[in-house]
Amino acid sequence: MRNALRLRRASAREEARRTQEAESKRRSEQEAKRRLAGGEPGPAPVSTVARKAPSFAAAPGAAAAVGATAAARPATVEEEEAKRILRRPGMPTKVIVPRPVKGAEQKSRGRLTVANVTGEEEERTRSVAAFRRRVQRLKGHVNETKEKLAREVILPETITIQELANRMSERGVDVIKLLMKQGQMAKITDVIDADTAQLIAEELGHTVKRVAESDVEEGLFDAPDAEESLLPRPPVVTIMGHVDHGKTSLLDAIRHANVVSGEAGGITQHIGAYQIVAPNGAPVTFIDTPGHAAFTAMRARGAKVTDIVVLVVAADDGVMPQTAEAIAHARAAGVPIIVAINKIDKPDAKPERVRSELLQHEVQVETLGGETLEVEVSATKKINLDKLLDLIALQAELLDLKANPARPAEGTVIEARLDKGRGPVATVLVQRGTLKVGDVIVGGSQWGRVRALLDDKGEAAQEAGPSTPVEVLGFSGSPEAGDRVAVVESEARAREITEYRERQKREKAAARGTLARGSLADMMSQLKTAGRKEFPLVIKGDVQGSVEAIIATLEKLNTDEVAARVIHAGVGGITESDITLAEASHAAVIGFNVRAHKEARALAEQAGIEIRYYNIIYNLVDDVKAAMSGLLAPTLREEMLGNAEILEVFNISKVGKVAGCRVTDGTVQRGAHVRLIRDNVVVHEGKLSTLKRFKDEVKEVVAGQECGMAFENYQDMRQGDVIECYNVHEIKRSL
Structure with a gap:
């Protein structure tokens, strides 16, 4: 199509050229005829001049070139206007072509090809896209908007x-x-x-x-198991009761061990987990909890992870406050209770008294027509221990305890500590699945890869199934007691979860530290506590549960006037950073079942900081209470001595004003506190600086005698004023 268009354009140009040449020839002939008819000589036509040009040329080659050009291409009127021919005698004919004017249309300079030389010059045309745009502008057409995508x-x-x-x-x-x-x-x-x-x-x-950010924890815990994958598991039994009712001794008798001898002061201050084999051959997991009032959180943790609660009550002591608290924890966890009435071998044992006192807490044992199982035992004489184990097995059979061992493990941190040689060590009770060496685990805001598993006897194990307590080595830090533990598929997932939990912990701490605007009552309570004295403390303990119990106990000692402020609490030995922190904040350093490192001891001696070591929580709480009592302002009590009336006021040089008085009742003592009363209004309170009887200084003056008095830094005394004399006694206060 393009070639056809090109041919059509070439033929049109050729036709126009021929028409132009014919018109030019016709005009030349008419001009020649007109001149011949008039007899006027005129300029020769261009063609004639072109033919005559060689006769004046000195160089025949140039003339031949001009003649050839004129023969090949006849000159037109435009060419006549564009060219001027110079004729000079003896010189060749010179044709001068004018230079192109700037701005005029330039000849396109493309590639020199045969087609460009032989073919006619092609006119440049608009592109199809430009033509379409022009048509759309003329029609007023607007581009269609694209359809919006909903995402x-x-x-x-x-x-x-x-x-x-x-x-x-x-x-x-x-x-x-x-x-x-x-x-x-x-x-x-x-x-x-x-x-x-x-x-x-x-x-x-x-x-x-x-x-939500919490979606990173989605699917971490409590994924349902298929019914056919569930297998029977051992029961988890928690021993609970009041302090010194024989819980650990009873567990020792069942385990044939002697744990109680290793406890400081003969009381349990840690939570322990053990597994034994009952006489029927079935394993049973026992968790021992402290009975002291400070260890409420530990007992609550023990009740949460347990299947059965064994409530130990001493037959010679009856139901005590922590016994009632243990009953409340068991009810909150929704687990059955087996009552073990201990110490029946003692002469003053009264088991019936225990049964009747339990009724006050809505615990009705079987002998009284209830549903709660009960047994009379003796830990020291090992009486009815097999009966207790039979009751536990019976209760476990009724509960029908099952778990899926063939899945990633889940469990709970029973206790956590920082071991100097092994790093963070966590006692974990596996509740579902099987925990293996090499698993990536997450516990609270800590994660790690299991390096080793140790059972309750300290022996290494490769795996731990459901209801098995083990010590786990490999955490990046010491997890908190009560944290749930789960096995995750990769370290990346573990980091993601722990970073989220650490961020949540920081935000909560920041929220607690920031005084938010609250109600008027909140503002008043803040003002009330703003001026109270604080007793700063740095506490380090052997296990997480003990530190938690110490902090909870000290918080109960706080009053509106004085409070114990725990600057830092942690697990492990006392380090140099703890001493540095205590020095900066003027705090006392307390170690519970831990000791200071050698460098920390040297730094403490250099800084003059005392480190107090304790292994019994009673002594720790008593000492802190005594120290906090020392911060309390003493109570001031007044003791009235007597009154005196001013009879005359004397102005003595170098001494000032001295009041001549008569003691009306009681006695007046030098150095005692005095009040000056004028018209039944107290105008001054101070001390008696001078007391004279005649010219002599005396210590006291009794009623009915006259004396001279002068006050410290006060001179405005008048006749008729009454002087009230008294002593102030300070009474030390305690919490």
């Missing part, structure tokens, strides 16, 4: 405006415009909450999927 936008709890716009594939200015319509002035880097982001996304036609 599903995932929204976290907070998001920046820029990120929201990117997720919606919208412009940031459009999002800001919507916010401005709602009355919010925002920048593109500002953070908005999920509710606001959802309104904006829905306004722009998108759907929203809300997610």
Whole structure:
């Protein structure tokens, strides 16, 4: 098609050229005829001049070139105007071609090819796209807008405006415009909450999927198991009761061990987990909890992870406060209770008294027509221990305890400590699945890979099944007692979970530290506690549970005037950083069942900081209470001595004013406190500096005698004033 168009254009140009030549020839002939008819000599036609040019040429080659050009291409009128021929005698004919004017159309300089030389010059035409645009402009046609895509936008709890716009594939200015319509002035880097982001996304036609940071924990715990995968598991039994009722001794008798001899002061201050084999050959897991009032949190943890609670009550002591608390924990956990009435071998044992006192707490034993199992035992004489184990096995059979061992393990941290040689050590009770060496585990805000598993006897194990207590080595830090433990598939998932939990912990700590605006009552309570004295402490313990119990006990000692402020509490030995912190905050350092490192001891001696060591919680609490009592302001009590009346006021040089008085009742002592009363109004309180009887200084003056008195830093005494004399006694207060 292009070739046809080119041929058509060439033929049109050739036709125009021929028409032009014919017109030029016709005009030349008419001009010649007119001149011949008039007899006027005129200029020769261009063609004639071109033919005559060689006769004047000195160089025949140039003339031949001009003649050939004239023969090949006849000159036109335009060529006559464009060219001037110079004729000079004896010189060749010179044809001068004018230079192209600047701005005129230039000849296109493309590649020199045969087609360009032989073919006619092609006119440049518009492209198809340009032609279409021109047609659309003429028709007033507007481009059709693309169809808007609706996207599903995932929204976290907070998001920046820029990120929201990117997720919606919208412009940031459009999002800001919507916010401005709602009355919010925002920048593109500002953070908005999920509710606001959802309104904006829905306004722009998108759907929203809300997610939370806590979604990283989704599927970590309590995934359901198929019924056919469940297998029987040993029962978890928690021994609970009041302090010194024989809980650990009873467990020792069952285990054939002697744990109680290793406890300081003969009381349990740790939570322990052990596994034994009952006479019927079935394993049973026991958890021993402290009975001291300070260890409430430990007892609550023991009740949460247990299947059966054995409530130990001494037959010679009856139901005590911690016994009632243990009953409440068992009820809160929804687990059955077996009452073990201990110490029946003592002469003053009264088991019936225990049964009747349990009725006051709504615990009705079988002998009294109830459903609670009970047995009379003696830990020292090992009486009825096999009967107790039979009752535990019976109760476990009724509960039908099952778990799936063929799955990733889940469990609970019973206790945690920092071992100097092994690092963080956590006592974990596996509740579901099987924990193996090499598993990646997460516990609270700590994670790690299991390096070793140790059973309750200290022997290494490769795995631990459901209801098995083991010590786990390999945590990155010491987890908190009560934290749930789970096995995850990779270290990346473990880091993600622990980073989220650590961030939550920091935010909660920051929220507690910030005084938020509250009600008027909150503001008044803050003002009330703002001026109280604080007793700063740095506490280090052997296990997490003991530190927790110490802090909880000390918090109960706080009053409006004085409070124990725990600056730092941790697990492990006392380090140099603990001493440095105590020195900076003027705090006391307390070690519970731990000792200071050598460097820490040297630093403490250099800084003059005393480190107090304890192994019994009673002594620790008593000493802290005594130290806090020393911060209490003493109570001031007045003791009235007597009254005196001013009869005359004397002005003595170098001494000042001296009041001549008569003691009306009681006695007046030098150095005692005095009040000056004028018209039944106290005008001055101070001390008696001078007391004279005649010219002599005396210590006291009795009623009925006259004396001279002078006050410290006060001279405005008048006749008729009454002087009241008294002593002030300070009475030391205690918590």
